[in-house]
Amino acid sequence: MDMDRTIASDQKRVLLLMSPATYRAGAFLSAAKKLNLAVVVGIDLPETLSEYWHVPLGLDFANPQASVRTVVEYAHEHPLHAVLSVDDSASELAAHANAALGLAQNSPRAAEAARDKLLMRALMSQGGAPCPVFRPFYLRDDPAEIARQVNYPCVLKPTRLSGSRGVIRADTPAEFVAAFQRLKRLLLHEGHSEHETVFLVEDFIPGFEVALEGLLTHGQLKVLALFDKPDPLDGPFFEETMYVTPSRLPAETQAAIAHCVSVAARSLGLQEGPVHAELRVNEQGPWMLEIAGRSIGGLCSTVLEFGAGMCLEELILRHAVGEEITGVERENSAAGVMMIPIPSAGILKAVRGVEEAKRVPLVTGIEISAKLNYPLVPLPEGASYLGFIFARGETPAAVEAAIRQAHSLLHFEIRREIPVLRPV
Ligand code: ADP
Ligand code: CA
DSSP: OOTTOOOOTTOOEEEEEEOTTOSOHHHHHHHHHHTTOEEEEEEEOOHHHHHHHTOTEEEOTTOHHHHHHHHHHHHHHSOOSEEEESSGGGHHHHHHHHHHHTOOOOOHHHHHHTTOHHHHHHHHHHHTOOOOOEEEEETTSOHHHHHHHSOSSEEEEESSOOTTTTOEEESSHHHHHHHHHHHHHHHHHTTOOTTTOEEEEEEOOOSEEEEEEEEEETTEEEEEEEEEEOSOOOSSSOOOOEEEESOOSOHHHHHHHHHHHHHHHHHHTOOSEEEEEEEEEETTEEEEEEEESSOOOTTGGGGOEEGGGEEHHHHHHHHHTTOOOTTOOBOSSEEEEEEEOOOSSEEEEEEEOHHHHHTSTTEEEEEEOSOTTSEEOOTTTOOOOSEEEEEEESSHHHHHHHHHHHHHHOEEEEEOOOOOOOOO
């Protein structure tokens, strides 16, 4: 993209922040083109690499102060109408940049709360959003001692990872100690310090899980889609598998879920832009698991379509540049996606059955994102999926059945490799 391209006076310029690995760049860029927005991409790259690759706006997301300065200097020459983070990696940076530029967006504090599970829980419980009993502990603490203090079943979780990485259920003190060791190894491996790093222990909330995709305008929540997660998610690890919309829950339950998400957003101070919330629902009603200040991840957004062929990214961009979106509704059909979980660790040697699976009625696409001959790491340590199955149909039940059938036709050959460590 040419930085110095002059733009028409009525054209709006948007800065999209993204990590180089994001799945979502394409969808946002084509939506921006359709809307005739000028787009600048701010990518998380060290400066030397940005110069080398001629990336117009290379930013170091790990250094938010320097990055905000770069953005502000850039905006001086090229006025920006909105700064948007495409994925979670830069939502806090986007908030700081918007604040520095005087653009109406989520406050840096709200953006931080949506990323930090301890702050999120603290603000949610203060703000009256129903959420599990939680307690923070340090990695340096004695697990046997904690194991005596917590309720069972419980869930251990890191405060700043995503995609269920490091989230482990424990039913007994012995399981707690094992889960603690595993989480600690993962976090130390990620470069966290034993002395300062906090993790959470929460009561396990049984029930049915849902995800709500919404858009906030001046703090008002508009529900874009409510997804059921029809697979039981009872642990000990929590793979995101299937999402199906519209929800089959009763209307009152759906209203209670939306209310719960509004309360949670308000508790955190989230005001503007996309939210992706996850909840559990049981006899006592909905419980907040988390709320993120971003839209649904991976390629999942492709299942959402709004009036007149509008995709989620277009809706988010329209909202970001101040367009009215309150009247927009999701199309009528049912839709679903499965993030294909990694069944076991090893090297992916072959994928079979994709063509047969694609021929299953209602299946609209299958994307295998894992690469052949690369190692696969399942949860709780891993961070990826084998791929995605998409389907669309008249009813959520038909969509769910089609996705399950397609999944059963896929065969992944995974070779277990036993690492051999030899002295050099
Ligand atoms: P992440 O940001 O890594 O996705 P979450 O807090 O959303 O972390 O947890 C991931 C998954 O773990 C949830 O979708 C849910 O299935 C399960 N989970 C997390 N916390 C709880 C809890 N307190 N009770 C029951 N299940 C939980
Ligand atoms: Ca989650």
